[in-house]
Amino acid sequence: MRSCILGLFLLSPLLINVTAVSIVKRQIEGAPLRISQNDAEVCKDKSPREYFRLSSDKDCREVMRCSSQGLQVLRCPSGLFFDIESQTCNWRSEVNNCDQVEKRKLATPLFATNEPICSGNQLACGNGDCMERELFCNGIPDCSDESDENACTEHDPNRAPPCDQSQCILPDCFCSPDGTQIPGKLEPNNIPQMVTITFDDAVNINNLDVYHDIFKEGRNNANGCSIKATFFVSHKYTNYSAVQELHRKGHEIATHSITHRNNEKYWTNADIDTWAKEIAGNRLILERFANITDNSIVGVRSPYLRVGGNNQFAMMEEQAFLYDSSINAPLSNPPLWPYTLYFEMPHKCHGNGQHCPTRSHAVWEVVMNELDRRDDPNFDEELSGCVMVDTCSNIITRDQFYDFLNNNLRRHYNTNRAPLGLYFHAGFLKLNSKFLEALITWIDESLEKNDIYFVTMTQVLQWMQNPTELSSIREFAQWKEKCDIKGQAYCSIPNACPTTTRELPGETNRLHTCMECPHNYPWLEDPTGDFFAFKK
Numbered sequence: 001m002r003s004c005i006l007g008l009f010l011l012s013p014l015l016i017n018v019t020a021v022s023i024v025k026r027q028i029e030g031a032p033l034r035i036s037q038n039d040a041e042v043c044k045d046k047s048p049r050e051y052f053r054l055s056s057d058k059d060c061r062e063v064m065r066c067s068s069q070g071l072q073v074l075r076c077p078s079g080l081f082f083d084i085e086s087q088t089c090n091w092r093s094e095v096n097n098c099d100q101v102e103k104r105k106l107a108t109p110l111f112a113t114n115e116p117i118c119s120g121n122q123l124a125c126g127n128g129d130c131m132e133r134e135l136f137c138n139g140i141p142d143c144s145d146e147s148d149e150n151a152c153t154e155h156d157p158n159r160a161p162p163c164d165q166s167q168c169i170l171p172d173c174f175c176s177p178d179g180t181q182i183p184g185k186l187e188p189n190n191i192p193q194m195v196t197i198t199f200d201d202a203v204n205i206n207n208l209d210v211y212h213d214i215f216k217e218g219r220n221n222a223n224g225c226s227i228k229a230t231f232f233v234s235h236k237y238t239n240y241s242a243v244q245e246l247h248r249k250g251h252e253i254a255t256h257s258i259t260h261r262n263n264e265k266y267w268t269n270a271d272i273d274t275w276a277k278e279i280a281g282n283r284l285i286l287e288r289f290a291n292i293t294d295n296s297i298v299g300v301r302s303p304y305l306r307v308g309g310n311n312q313f314a315m316m317e318e319q320a321f322l323y324d325s326s327i328n329a330p331l332s333n334p335p336l337w338p339y340t341l342y343f344e345m346p347h348k349c350h351g352n353g354q355h356c357p358t359r360s361h362a363v364w365e366v367v368m369n370e371l372d373r374r375d376d377p378n379f380d381e382e383l384s385g386c387v388m389v390d391t392c393s394n395i396i397t398r399d400q401f402y403d404f405l406n407n408n409l410r411r412h413y414n415t416n417r418a419p420l421g422l423y424f425h426a427g428f429l430k431l432n433s434k435f436l437e438a439l440i441t442w443i444d445e446s447l448e449k450n451d452i453y454f455v456t457m458t459q460v461l462q463w464m465q466n467p468t469e470l471s472s473i474r475e476f477a478q479w480k481e482k483c484d485i486k487g488q489a490y491c492s493i494p495n496a497c498p499t500t501t502r503e504l505p506g507e508t509n510r511l512h513t514c515m516e517c518p519h520n521y522p523w524l525e526d527p528t529g530d531f532f533a534f535k536k
């Protein structure tokens with residue numbers, strides 16, 4: 001399996017986002033945009049979100065979409081074909097449906113009929129059979145045409161209700177109809193602008209110097225506490241003594257799975273048990289080998305941001321996780337605040353194959369607002385947003401990156417001050433030292449303003465649960481907890497344990513830890529590496 005770090009540089013097919021490809025409007029020469037007779041015919045029963053081919057013998061890179069302005073053409077970058085089933089550009093060798101002109105239609109349930117077909121607590125399958133409402137969108141096909149499990153992202157009949165602010169009350173519940181309201185109804189000018197820097201994947205000596213440069217001693221928020229980040233750590237290649245040191249310095253450690261498998265369907269369709277093994281199992285590994293004993297691993301990010309629908313969130317409730325940060329919100333001005341999932345999500349399910357939860361869950365979503373990739377929004381043409389900074393691929397120079405950071409900060413700071421998330425893979429900054437320099441300059445300038453705070457995701461939620469104005473923010477207790485870094489690193493020479501597991505035959509992995517070496521390399525069935533699951 002390819003490591004995630006490598007996958008990033010190769011631009012893994014899973015990271016290619018159709019919206020990142022330039023979309024060209026087809027215009028009628030000299031005339032304003034309008035829908036031609038032909039387009040109207042082609043678009044008769046097409047959803048505006050669906051890409052299709054005009055014919056099967058056309059270039060496999062090119063597809064169309066119906067919009068209010070007529071047909072829009074999308075061309076994949078050279079080397080890629082458009083996969084009509086997954087609706088994304090992908091490597092040519094991976095696409096096997098160039099002869100297919102449109103996505104296969106699945107049978108959908110009959111909810112919107114003039115007269116209800118079924119009575120009582122029953123709803124109609126696509127073929128007209130009646131079935132109990134609870135059986136729709138429960139992850140198991142019950143209708144003979146399996147239509148009860150289709151159309152679930154948009155039409156789950158058991159979905160969470162829309163935001164009801166009379167019921168949804170802080171500190172445990174927070175929602176607003178469009179997701180943009182400030183907690184506690186405070187005025188934007190009176191609240192801190194929080195910035196959350198996150199890093200995904202393995203923590204090891206390849207990326208420690210990047211973290212060291214950014215989180216240098218003395219780089220403090222206005223309350224005198226060092227600036228903090230959140231690390232979504234995946235297991236393989238992680239050095240647990242390095243994680244222990246990040247945790248000691250007050251950064252937040254969160255979980256990003258054991259295997260980080262590069263298979264989109266694995267995450268989209270995983271059952272609750274698989275999610276628990278991957279995510280809670282990884283928490284167990286982190287706690288054991290990075291000696292994290294304060295129950296502070298409460299955050300989850302799914303690999304490749306492949307949100308796992310209701311199963312992922314049901315697992316998170318069962319395993320007492322506080323928040324997820326994998327769901328993308330489309331670029332918007334003003335941006336969105338994090339929300340709880342007791343009520344319906346305040347935005348559409350967006351992004352590359354995201355499988356959003358529809359049911360009510362006792363989990364916070366630290367939503368990933370897309371960034372504006374333009375370095376000059378006043379002059380540049382409109383472009384789609386990007387969610388991980390490393391996918392904002394149009395940025396080339398140091399100055400462009402610096403302007404990009406300021407433009408995005410402005411969109412948050414001058415509107416509702418929703419937390420600004422800057423989501424990185426360390427490799428991006430390691431490969432582009434000029435971006436790292438620009439980031440550090442930008443952080444230092446931001447800190448001079450005294451109302452911009454670089455905090456962890458849990459600290460964002462602590463603030464939201466107890467909205468505190470700028471006038472008393474320097475004394476805000478929860479942000480003072482990990483203020484001073486005391487003492488020495490836990491160990492200077494960690495154990496480098498050469499370990500194997502029967503789950504990965506033929507592989508020996510070195511596990512670096514200040515703790516005792518495990519018998520086995522920890523993996524899905526044996527996360528503590530002590531034969532526990534194999535003893536029987």
Ligand SMILES: [Zn+2]
Nearest residue numbers: 004200201304
């Ligand atoms: Zn990752």
